[in-house]
Amino acid sequence: QVQLVESGGGLVQAGGSLRLSCAVSGRTSSSYAMGWFRQAPGKEREFVAGIGWSFGSTVYADSVKGRFTISRDNAKNTMYLQMNSLKPEDTAVYYCAGRFGLRAYVHSENYEHWGQGTQVTVSS
DSSP: OOEEEEEOOEEEETTOOEEEEEEEESOOSSOEEEEEEEEOTTSOOEEEEEEOSSTTOEEEOTTTTTTEEEEEETTTTEEEEEEOSOOGGGOEEEEEEEEESSOOOSSGGGOOEEOOOEEEEEEO
């Protein structure tokens, strides 16, 4: 059974940085694409960034391009989200997600596994 556990959330001032981590356990050696989503109070869950299995291909939401960087260390079974130049509108619960396959998708319904979420709060 695959389990995803996020860490690294917290409170930061606008303009600051945070790095989120997502540790994966129980995964077989199969290809496994991953992504980050977020959900702010009263809003729907939205895609943030995704990373494929092969060659580390990445995709980002327009709202975070140039500020956030997604990466993964397959040897450590861990995915990361480096968040720089944070804005109050980045405040949300951040979730990591995973799916067996090569490609990361932007729609949440394509993902099979989810973490419990980690809170990121950006103060103005």
